[in-house]
Amino acid sequence: MEPFPKKGYAGQQIMRKPTIQDVARQAGVGVGTVSRVLNNHVAVKGATRELVLKAIADLDYTPNPHARRIAGGKSYTISVLLPVLTTEFYVRLLDGLETAFQEARYDVAIFPLLDRSRLERYLGSHTLAYQADGLVMATYNLTQMFHERRLRTQQPTVLVDAYAEHVDSSFMDNVAGGRMAGEYAVTLPGDLYAVWVETELDQLFTTRVFEDRRKGFLGALQTAGRTPAAEYTSSFDSLAARNTASAMLDQAQATGLPCTIFASADMLAGALLDELRLRGLKAGEDVRVIGFDDQPWAEARGLTTLHQPVESMGYEAAQLLLTRLNGYKGPARARRFEPRLVVRTSA
Template identity: 80%
Template sequence: MKTPTIQDVAQHAGVGVGTVSRVLNNHTAVKPATRETVLKAIADLNYTPNPHARRIAGGKSYTISVLLPVLTTEFYARLLNGLENAFQEARYDLAIFPLLDRSRLERYLASHTLAYQADGLVMATYNLTKVFHERRLQTRQPTVLVDAYTDDSDCSYMDNLTGGTLAGAYAATLPGTLYAVWVETELDQLFTTRVFEERRTGFHAALEQAGRRVEAEYTASFDTLAARNTATALLDDVAAKANGFPCTVFASADLLAGALMDEARVRGLTLGQDVRIIGFDDQPWAAARGLTTLHQPVEAMGYEAAQLLLSRLGGYRGPPRASRFEPHLIVRDSS
């Protein structure tokens, strides 16, 4: 049985080859009913586009480059899922470029690298547009930021200031001394993200309004061992105080909150009584472990960022757009 072609799809759907091509490229100039007919024909025939033929025909790579800090955290796995779901619907592939350190960023700032041979560019968490401009690097592809806000590019972002405010307002109602753990925000001292700075600002503002303050603050990198070491140091300090327990800890990421929960249990402390813990993310495991946390729709944020970029690839030439997502508090046993 021969492999179906785009001509077969067109004949099966009763449309022209050009219409099928526009559907495959997610072009806006296709009526919804026609799009559904073509998609059904594609499914009926089990048709798979030839990416090489598409590149030759349209001068496109049908690839989107994604620059993101790391690959190993649950947050970025969820973010990539949201991005990939949207781009796969439009038949684009993702090329992932983790930054990790200075040498990688320097390499990505060279315009000849693979990152710029894609049709579009997604920057996650870190806004590199300023660095690009300083290096006079003119990126020809449409660019969108996700998990970050900027005035001069399309972006899909979380309102972390509101999230921090919600965490602070709730923490202020709980008994005992207050503590906070923050994620280090600089990657190799080269560029920064405002995500945790905004969470911290909102948290402190809410505490101040309630007449409360934190006893001490700690920092940890996005690393499981570092998070556990910080949890150990924090609970050691609390235990050394005459009236250390009960206490409440706001951990600005669920990774840190999980390490605190583990360390508290090892010490025989009762979560929700001796130690109350508030996280931020609502990772998939948070509900099962009873973690009070700020839920953020990470996948939806990624999906929306992809839609913004796809609209640019489809011909939108308007001003930059910003899609704002807001976290909400979910109270569980840990507090």
């Protein structure tokens, strides 16, 4: 690579960083074409794109993000609104989103909602979350707010882990997942139990995820002529999950083992496995445990669970948004993902 010298003090040559004009000159194209390649625009022929990318590599060119923002009139930032940051599910979801956005050279700004008051604050169009080029909203059932036009989304918006009719959505079919769990559970001996995640009662700040899993599970049991011996609810908290697991196993042992428990999230299933070990009971024999998520630790613990392609769901949501940013103005699209049952030793 030839250096780009310029004169310093006393005639000394110092290196300067290559510019976008240098890249254009080396590739034999206009500056606008280089800019479109950097912005991952679809309107660049494959051969031309390869020439520009080779020139970028040869010159070791690094775009100036500040200049890029000024020149394009864009922030090159995507806002992601999601409930929490601390669960494995959202870590995986963010990984899928960020992979796609980084490939397209967009930064990601994360806004955890945590409670309803934050969601209400973000409904205003002047908050920081709305100053990005695009918006990703995760998990919450926002259909009513879109119908009421309470979400002032001038920029392209996509829902992930949620569905609304008039918005691009990338979501898991949780009804199908619950049904798969139920259809498998009825083949196992003993009473059936289920534990659900407690969700916000206010319909403005809610999720249909666990409601849909419950609908699918109970539908499968009804088809098989079965009913659960009991249903429990736990908040998404490790201590609450452990206390709920203890209460469930108290009842199951009093009623008689073996039994099967469907835990609607792996975090709840993990608490059950811990409590079984504490009591000297055998998972897969005394109590069969079925989870939902297939978190990274599930295989090592032998947990039978519903595998979710969480990263793929996030990646696809990002792609839907990126096509909007690149000019797609067609009708809303829905990308549906279906879980699959992974049978291991716990059931």
